Amino acid sequence: MGESENQRNPNHHHVIIIPPPFQGHINPSIQLALKLASKGFTITFVNTHSTHDQITKSRPKISDDIFGPARDSGRDIRYITISDGFPLSFDRSLNREQFMEGRMHVYPAHVDELVGQLAGSDPRPDCLVSDTISTWGYGIAAKYGLVYVSFWTQPALVFSMYSHTHLLKINGHYGSIDNRKDTIDYIPGVEAIEPKDLSSFLHETDTSKAIHRVIPKAFAEAKKADFIIFNAMEELEPEPISTLKKTLPVYPVGPLFPHHFANPSIQMNLWSESDCSKWLETKPSGSVLYASFGSYAHSSKRDIETIAKGLMLSGVYFIWVLRPDVVSSEVKDVLPDGFQENVGDRGIVVNWCKQNSVLSNCGVGGFLTHCGWNSILESLWAGKPMVCFPLLGDQTSNRKLVVDDWRVGINLCEEGRLVSCDDVAERVKFLMSGESSFELRKNVELIRKKMENALSENGSSEVNFDKFVEDMKVRIEDTKVRRNYDRQLI
Template sequence: MANSDRAERGHHSSQKPHAIFIAYPLQGHVIPSVHLAIKLASLGFTITFINTDSIHYQTLKAHGKDATSEDIFTSARNSGLDIRYMTVSDGLPVEFDRSLNHDQFMLSLLHVFSAHVEQVVGKIVKQSNETVTCLIADTFFVWPSKIAKKFGLFHVSFWTEPALIFTLYFHMDLLRKNGHFDCNNVRDDPIDYIPGVHQIHPKDVMSYLQDADTSTVVHQIIFNAFQDVRAADFVLCNTLQDLEPDTIAALRAHLPFYAVGPLFPAGFTKSSVATSLWSESDCTHWLSTKPKSSVLYVSFGSYAHVSKKDLIEIANGLLLSNVNFIWVLRPDIVSSDNVDPLPVGFREAVRECGMIIPWCCQIEVLSDPAVGGFLSHCGWNSILESLWCEVPLLCFPLLTDQFTNRKLVVDDWKVGINLSDHKNITKDDVSRNVNRLMGRKSCLKFVNAIAEVKKLMGGAWTTDGLSQRNMDSFIEGLEHKSRQVKGRITQ
């Protein structure tokens, strides 16, 4: 289907699809959700996007905007996209410290949030001037299929991580049956029986599948979410089919699973849609003073924490390496109670070669010519952005999917290296591997490998690209289901 045909269908169809979209209230999930909402709106959807009150107020405050009169899609609407916006309580006060009180936050999402969602979805369905078609909700929610069914909506599950991680969670029953998860004397030999996965070592599965205690609130969320997703009408995944073909082919035996990544809107390196939860520092002037590919960008994302011991080793290793670096050190990186965990005198020692900031627009930094490497926690958004900007990765996974993402980056695609091959990192590990990543000879090898991946990413959304074709198939499937339902109603 040509792009002009898609636009024609979107702007002139009398049966314009209307999707209610609910993003998981963590920044790493909100970002691709916003990008998917923009993509669908550009293809002719009406989107009603729902953020939590907490995410809404934190985002608008970080960007110096009035949270009572503006929202993150104001400029998108001004450009002609039909994106409406609402907020809903996650069950906790807006000012509640969700980072410091992680389990209470997760318990609220598990037990309380759905009641607020059900109320607002019911109101939208009842008051909307057009028929609402579907509910798009993050796969980690435990309730979407039930709420979608109650209001007669199709359930579209949105998976923000690689297909490999989805299929490992989806096949937890096989991991249990074979003794690799949730049992006494867990096996530590390679896992080679998951459909579409050649082989994976237990140390490379998600941290929650490595835990001995599976009674936590996060495990309850995962178990319930991956029961709920089995009832989804469609699953959209922010990955590339070309990068995970076997895994995706195997998943399609169980679910209508569509790889539609990377979900980057046009011009996203200068995006006017606010998604950052913290005020962003401007690094452009400092970067302009540095030679091409000489700067290491360091960031451990928006959510996971680093131990003070590891953070001190990383700081001392950067000092030893003598490289230029930008280090994003968010205030709660160790804990909300420890706002400056760096070694005494470190800031002064790196004043010439280092820039230490609380937050920045990551894609702007990665796309700057001065940046030649990324020391990353291996969050999926960070990996996709780094690959798009052709910046090789130095991997330091901390939590959840990051261990599995590291395997893809280092072992499968060979576009990065490990910060350390040992459990405990040292400053010497850090210095050696930073210089290895940034060294001219080894860097060239990674740049060549990344160029091949970037070629796949660049082709995914061309007219005949796999992500574009998968999106077309999803929309056609949604329209077909809608016609079937209308046919039954009119009979």
């Protein structure tokens, strides 16, 4: 009989990390990989061929060895790409429902094949980390005898709501032809919440779409995980997190930021970046509004035009990130005629930029955001208050945290609809005025200090991360012993 795994490599642990192909999930997954590698783990980071193709097109000079700089600093991170079941030419932005179905029913076979191959390699993987919204993580980990870690990249509030959709259905707040509109006060760990503040997916009365099968399946898998790590922190969401920890192995370890916040060493941007630094240098401190609606959600052409007119009327300086597919990959001209000529040098519109760098610039005084979770955390870390324009998914719940709970932002919508262009202008001017937004800025600074404390050596998130690492090592070793024992019985 050959040597057991423990005899061959008593201290070696190999973790596979597989994020979904969305920027808001890829970015924290990169930071998780780097953080685990700094603790001595071997990491295999997996993207889809399509994601990698987008990354390389956005930065033509980038090496295929994306984690090369990390290995140069002594961290063992390997990089692999696999098929998502669709050809590269398939328009994933335009055909989202078909793509979601493929991620549920086709993509898992490609993941299974890869994990099976890695299971026969050296070092053999010990742990699989997949995003909580994936529907296959636990099953594949169990098949190959791996520890399973579910990685949640949104607020604890949203995890609480998604993990209790059965209660929402029983009470008629979700999944009905006519969902109830009264206050929801029965979700464990969540204070009374209005239906409008649920994830946008839970507002829908048509539950035949793929997402309504993804959510229950994904959270059933998450509840079987050995560990659930949150890109969130206890100080910002104490009640949801403490309640979840009573029944689930939850470790809040966020926010997961790059070591050099404004200039990360490892980047996987899906869009070509514009350098806004020289333009920003010419603008007074705190005078520029940064606007971005993220990498995935779509807006309507009408709303884009309303915001554009509001920015023209506001008179403020701005940088506006508008992806080419922000309305649709089939709709290219989304701004009003003569927009750039009207604003002149007062504003620039780009497809993408280094968001952390822009937010960190002293010229930027506020953020018009779609309320993606990464964007919120980055804005708070950079000390910028927000004006909120949520579009999809968790963003409606995130808005509640920003505006109602933490009081670090204001609304750009009323009753679920964007305000008029005149009101856009007034709210932008309110945010950008140091006097009117004084309370917002003071609250942002208080939260920034909480984040700093959580990420300090003895802070809650660092302590939780160290405990997660130690607990995972123990679970890995226990799993190896069981695997060796089972092998001996065969």
